[in-house]
Amino acid sequence: MRVEYRDRAAFLPDHDTLVVADVHLGRDETSAVELRLGEHEDITGRVAALCDRFAPEAVVVAGDLLHSFSTLPRGVMESLSALETTARDAGARAVVVRGNHDTMLDEVWDGPTATEYRVGDWVVCHGHEPPETEAAGYLVGHDHPAIEIEGQRRPCYLRGDGVYRDADLLMLPAFTPLAPGVVVNRMRARDFQSPLVTDADALRPVVRDADGDETLTFPPLGKLRRLL
Template identity: 30%
Template sequence: MDAHAFTFASCALRALPSGALHWPEQSLLVVSDLHFGKSARLARRGGALLPPYETRATLARLDADLEATTAARVICLGDSFDDLTASDEMDEADRLWLLRLMAGRDWRWIEGNHDPGPGNIGGTHLAETRIGPLHFRHIAVAQATAEVSGHFHPKLTLAGQRRPCFLLSDPERLILPAYGAYTGGLDCGAAELALLMGPQALVIATGRRCLAVPYAATVQSSQRSSSFTR
C-alpha cells in the first residue's frame, strides 16, 4: 500500500491511495463522503440514470482498507448516504455487507449536509466528534485548529487526469477527498479551498500511490488554466 505518511497536529497519520485516512496509533480509519445510494437518489428524483453499483464499489474499497489496516475504529465524515431515504432503501445484500464491516468496531457517523440526521444503520450518530487533539466534522470552519473534515471533494489535475486529493494545512486543518464512487469534485485551487489553506499547505493526490505536491503550485496552475479559458 503506497500510502503517504505525514504529521498533523503532532499526530502521525497516513493518507491511503483509496482516499481514506489511517491513524495507526488510534487504530482508526477515517473516510468521507461515501454517498451511498447516489444512483438510486438520482433515479428517484428524475435525474441522470447511473448504473446502480456505486454502493457496492465503495463497500469493496472500504472492506479492503479495513482488512489492510485492521482498524478497530471508523469515522465517516458525513454525506455517508446521498440522502436520508438512501439509508432506508439500501439493497439488503449491501446493508448486510456494511453491517458485517461495522460489527465489533467503534463506528461513528458524522452528520453531513446530505444526511443531516441519524439513520437506521447502527453505530453512533454525531454532529461532530473528537479523538485526542483532532476534531472531526463534515464541513471546515474558520479559525479551526486540528480539524479533519470532508464535504468539498477536492481534486487535483495531474498529467491531464483529475485525482481526488487530501488538502493539508498543519496545524489548522486536513480536508479529505470523497471516498465514494460516482462523486464529482472541486478543483483544489478553487477560491473556496484557497481561503482555507495556508501558505505552506500540501496537496496529497490519491491513485495507485499517493503523491504530495505544494498547494501553492496547484493554485498557480489553476489560475493559469482559468486565464486561458476566459
C-alpha cells in the first residue's frame, strides 16, 4: 500500500484516509508541571494542517485517543469537539479505533468507533492485542517508536513486509508530542508491547525530516543496531 508520511501521521492516498495514533488527549493535564503544555492548540492545529494538505475522506485515530483510564482531565471535551469539527469542516468523517487507554471512550465520543477498521486490503487497529481480521497489512500504534541518531531522539515509523502472519506491518509514532517515544535502536521483538511485532530485526525505521521536507528510510533494525 502506498503511504505518505507527514507529522507523525500516515496518509493512504489510494483510499483518501489519514491515520494518526496515540493522541492521548488529557496527557497535558496529567503531566507533572504547573502550566498547561498547549496540547489542545498543538493537536487540533496539526490535524487541521494535515487535513488541509491531504483533504482526506476519513480521519482515523488508531487507538488511545484518550490518555487517562478513569478521569476526563480539563480540556479533553473541548479538544474532542475541535477534532470532530476540524474533520467535518474538511469534508472528512472522524473514526476512532479503540486502544487500551480508551476505557472512557463511550462516555465522550458519539462518532463512529471500531476495534478494527478496514482500509482497502489493510486493517487499522491499535496494536495492543492480536487482530481478528485477516489483512494484507496492519497499521498500528501503541509502542510510540522513536529512533536515536547522534544523541537526538526522533519519532519514527516502523515498516516491515510480511512480518506478521505473512502480512505487512506499519507502526506509527505517537501523535502527541508529549510522549517522548521509546527508542527502538536496540530493541528485540520481546521488548515491544505490541504482539504484532514478531520480527523486530526486519522493521525499517522511517523518519520524516520536516526541515528538509523529505522522508528518510533506514536499514532494518537488525542491521541498524550494528551501525549505531
